[in-house]
Amino acid sequence: MKTTLRPQLGQTLNLTPQLLQSIRLLQLTAQQLELELLQALEQNPMLERDEGEDVGETDTDAHDATAADSALDAGAWDELPEPAFLSGSGSGTPDGELDATARIAAGESTDPRMRLLERLALHWAPADLRLAAWWLDRCSDLGLLEEPRQALLAEGAQALGVDAGELEVIRQRLLHGEWPGMCAETAAECLLAQLARRPDTPPVLLARRIVAEALDALASGNVTALAARLGEDPARVAAAIAEIRALRPTPVDDAATPAAEHIIPDLVATFVGSEWRVALNDRALPRVRIAAHCERALASAPGDTSALRGLLDEARWLLRGIGMRNDTLLRTGHVLVRRQRGFLERGAEALAPLTLNEVAEEIGMHESTVSRVTSGKYIQTPRGVLELKQFFAVRLEGAEVSGNAVRAMVKRLIESEPPDAPLADETIAVLLARNGVRVARRTVAKYRDQLAIGPARSRMRAPSGGAPAEASR
Known part of the structure; x- marks a missing residue:
């Protein structure tokens, strides 16, 4: 084996502490940023509150002026690296990645199916991941299939151009994978997938038999009758039922209702004249600046002042990071409001398709930056x-x-339907097609389920009034 040396030129991006701090500030909410600034005021004597002006909404022009003032206060920001890491160009990392910060987590999706796909992407082949995404798209928010398995296999084989057996193999991998029971056809299959991961102890073996053969009897709660049906001792049946009760009824738990909290908006959008304006909301954030008297005293102080100069540098980094955060947030807000003007003026039915990548290209930054x-x-x-x-x-x-x-269109059609003649999913699909929106009946059923609205037969009620008998999810 011969060892050789070969010169190679390349550009790399080092994530310095300053850059990491800027990335962290980018992700902070208004409440978190307020705590960050209050803590910095307590710990860093080089910072002080700026009480010179009334705080409020900062529009684009005022924001530019504030940024210029902050630049004068910070003084030596030019000694820091430029915020090229926020841009989608110029990083040139050896692995071909446009943005080194894309390797830093930008937070998890609120959709459990997307979170599962992100985990599977770490060790699944792209072809298998494509089939997994197809299955997950046919699941409800709780992880169970929305239609019969055989019908989905036939549909998937035709739509994806693969064998139905290959598609079923992927479903089985999901069923017995990281989230046991995912893509199960029935609740029984979901429970069996979870029990399959348990040791083969006598209670677990009997629990599998109960789920497979007598799940209907289990729902009655009569242990004696269930034991007689299975020909087992009631004590053993009770132990098996305890194993089943420790399982989850669905692969994905119901999303917990978040505790009520006070939301501080980061941006304010107003309609002035004939155009929309976007401004930063500075009302809840303390305005901070570098204490000019401390900076002057430090410049002429005798002896070793390295510790104080370190605090001054930290203050400058903090102000620069906040400035870049506010600038990026404001530019992103402008694009969102302009692209979704119809949504703001007419409602959810006018919400136009828009992706993170489209916004990132418009503001000249990386998609991961927009996500954060x-x-x-x-x-x-x-x-x-x-x-x-x-x-x-x-x-x-x-x-x-x-x-x-x-x-939103599906919701409007259902809300305006005759009380004694509710619209079936097929009818809703036809009505949407007349308006130029062609969707399958399955898609209508999926959106109706997401809105927690029952099928047509459960919405039937007398024309004189009465509450609709919506099926609870």
């Missing part, structure tokens, strides 16, 4: 306080509208 700056951020609009993530919508396949817009 919009996570947990809110904007105050005439329609209320909205999360920035609500402005993004996936384009419905074969249509020029977003899935969220179609879901």
Whole structure:
């Protein structure tokens, strides 16, 4: 084996502490940033509150002026690296990645199916991952299949151009994978997948038999009758039932209702004249600056002042990071409001398809940067306080509208249907097609399920009034 030396030129991006701090500030919500600034004021004597002006909404022009003032206060920001890491160009990492910060987690999706796909992407082949995504798209929010397995196998084999057996293998891998029971056809199959991971102890073996043969009897809660049906001792049956009760009824737990908390909007959108304006909301954040008297005293101080100069550098890094965060947030807000003007003026049915990548290209930054700056951020609009993530919508396949817009259309049609003649899913699909939105009946059923609205037969009620008998999820 011969060892050789070969010169190679390349550009790399080192994630310095300053850059890491800027990335962290980018992800902070308004409440978190407020705590960060209050803590910095307590710990760093080089910082002081800026009480010179009334705080409020900072629009684009005022924001530019504030950024210029902050640059004068910070003084030596030019000694820090430029924020090229926020851009999608110029990093040139050896592995071909446009943005080194894309390797830093940007937070998990609120959709459990997306979180599972992100985990599977670490060790599944791309071809298998494509089939897994197809199966997960046919699952409800709780992880169970929305249609019979055989019908989905036939549909998937035709749509994906693969053998039905190969498609079933992927489903079995999901069923017995990281989230046992995922893509199960029935609750019994979900429970059996979870029991399959348990040791083969007598209670577990009997629990498998109960789920497979007598799940209907188990629901009655009569242990004696269940034991007689299975020909087992009631004590053993009780132990097996305890194993079953320790399982989850669905692969994905119901999303916990978040505790009520006070939301501070990061941006404010107002309609002035004939255009929309976006401004930063500075009302809840303390304004900080570098204490000029401390900086002057430090410049002429005798002796070793390295510790104080370190605090001064930290203050400058903090102000620069906040400035870049606010600038990125404001630019992103401008794009979102401009692209989703119809949504703000007419409602959810006018929500246009919009992706993180489209916004990133428009503001000249990386997609991961847009993801971080919009996570947990809110904007105050005439329609209320909205999360920035609500402005993004996936384009419905074969249509020029977003899935969220179609879901809003489905909700409007159901709300306006005759009480004694509720619309079936097929009818709703036909009505949407007349408006140029062609979706399958299965898609209508999926959106109806997401809205917690029962099928047509459960919505039937007398025309004189009465509450609809909606099926609870």
